Amino acid sequence: MMKKYVYPSLLVLALFTVTFAVNLQAPLYGVYAQESNVGSVAVTIAFAAYVAGLLPTLLFLGGLSDRVGRKGPIIISLVLGIAATALLVVSPSWASLFVARLLLGVGTGLATTSGAAYMTELVGENKAGTATVLVTSATSLGFGSGALATSFSLSLYGPTLLPVSYIVLFILGAVLIMASAMMPKTDKTKNLSLFRLPVFPSGTWVYGLAMMLSWATTGMIIAVVPLELKALKLDQWIGLVIFLGIFVGFLCQPLARKISSFKSLSLGLIFIPVGFFVIILGSVTSSISLILIGSSITSAASYGFLYLSALYEFGSRDPKNRARATAGLFIYAYAGFSIPVVLSGVLADLFGVIVAMKIFMLFITIVTVFISMLCFFKRKHSSFNVIK
Structure with a gap:
């Protein structure tokens, strides 16, 4: 009974x-x-x-947990989160x-690849969709x-470089490090190369490609829109905009689970440009309501329909290499999460933030049309599953 409920719950936490x-420090970017x-x-x-920390981790250590077990990378990730803060x-x-x-970045790379595989082992391979x-x-x-x-902490207690949210992380992280050490070793480690x-x-x-585009939009919401x-x-409103953006x-994930992965993909490709257009409209008119709505629409794509279906497809199409397949997915995602955002930062310094956002809008529109055309021509030769 403990194995069935407590251990998956600890891993979720x-x-x-x-x-x-x-993103704990995002509202303080300007201060730093x-x-x-x-x-x-x-x-x-x-x-x-x-x-820059995450991609090398995915590239060279995506299969680390296959070699050393799942618990170690999770514990290291918690330590790195506390140390960084x-x-x-x-x-x-x-x-x-x-x-x-x-x-x-290093911590997230270790946690997401080992965590996906570990969760499947805790709940059972027959419940891969649940995992x-x-x-x-x-x-x-x-x-x-x-x-x-x-x-929220800054609004309650005023400007500070040690918000309550940081303290919560320190306490929760320390408790989970000790709890994670007691979790079971459900996986069978393999005598494989450390670097996979x-x-x-x-x-x-x-x-x-769709994840690359959608997470580029999320990156803009976290780094440039603020x-x-x-x-x-x-x-x-920065914290709420980022929160709704995720x-x-x-x-949206329960709905994404009930429809085919192709329909999830299609909805995601529609929501990305529509949502960011609403954000730009809100910025031009100084309407926080429109910015919040636009952030929510893009979130439906990035962390709803596309995230769930992509993670499931990558893992289920190569279940023997689930950790490394998850790493492959995040290579796509974080390439989008970084490169367009930095280029937009350059444009923002040269021409202003609004101009940078409009150029990014043009970029995602062109890429969305390109991906949609590829999907149309490839659909007859591909299989699209319902997440179970």
Whole structure:
């Protein structure tokens, strides 16, 4: 009974905590930038440092848990989340933000690849769909809740470099490190090379490209849109914008589970450009309501329909290499999460944030049309499953 409910619950909480730490510092980006007297490009570079830590982890350590077991990478991820946040408290600056984001990227890479495989082993291979939902739910809530928690803390207690949300992470992370050490070793480790490249299962490229596009949009919401909110004197809404940009996707996951992965893909491709257009409209008219609505629409794609269906497709099409397949998916996702955001930061410094957002809008529209055309021509030769 304990194995059936308690251990999966502990893993859900651990994955939530690891991802909770990732965007915890987002509402304070401007403060760290001011401490070091840097601009938009520096902010987006620090934001993308997360990917600089994550991608090598996915590329070279995506199969680590197959060799050493699932628990170790989860515990290391929790330690890295605490260490990164502590660094920002001890030395609040752009340089510290860069290093912290780097550490958070490594931690997320370890946790997401081992966590997906570990959850499937805890609940059973016959419930792979349930395992996928648990992992996506935990990480979606975690990614969104961190920024909201810090914004809420700052609004309650005023400006500080040690918000209550940081303290919550320190306590929860420490407890989970001890609890995770007692979790069972359900997997059978394999005598494989420590460095194992990710795999890209046949037929998953469409989901990979769509995830790349949708997470590029999420990256804009986390790193670039807050710069415009600050310019509009709406920076108190940053946490909620980021939270909705992720949490609404979590709410869409039950629906995504009931429809075919192709329909999920189609809905996601529609919501990405529509949502970001509404965000731009809200920015031009200084309407926080439109910005919140647009952020919610993009979230439905990024962390709802596309995230769930892509994670399921990558894992189910190569179940013997589930951890490495998950790493392959996140290679796509985080390439989108970083490169367009940094380029938008450069454009923001040169031409202004609104112009950078409009250019990004043009980019995602063109890419969405391209992906949709590829899907149309390839659909007859591909299989699209319902998540079970």
